[in-house]
Amino acid sequence: MIIPWKELDPATLDSLIESFVLREGTDYGEHERSLEQKVADVRRQLSSGEVVLVWSELHESVNIMPRGQFHD
Known part of the structure; x- marks a missing residue:
């Protein structure tokens, strides 16, 4: 289920994004980027609709x- 990220409290959204970018195995190429830069990148991708925030009932996470990888 897609979560309408605009309806989340900004602090909650920031925490979710930070958790996402801090996961092991996240690769940002040759140049290291700060946490703030990574969070801003994901926020831009959410704003543009390139990525979506998804709740998994199966994994409860x-x-x-x-967006193209999400299937109902």
């Missing part, structure tokens, strides 16, 4: 994924 929230994830951020490319």
Whole structure:
């Protein structure tokens, strides 16, 4: 289920995004970026609709994924 991220409290959204970018295995290429830069990148992707915030009932967790990979 897609979570309408605009309806979340800004602090909650920031926490979800930070948790996402801090996961092990997240690769940002040759140049290291600060946490703030990574959070801003994900926020821009949410704003543009490139990625969506998704609730998984199976895993009881929230994830951020490319819109094209989300299937109801």
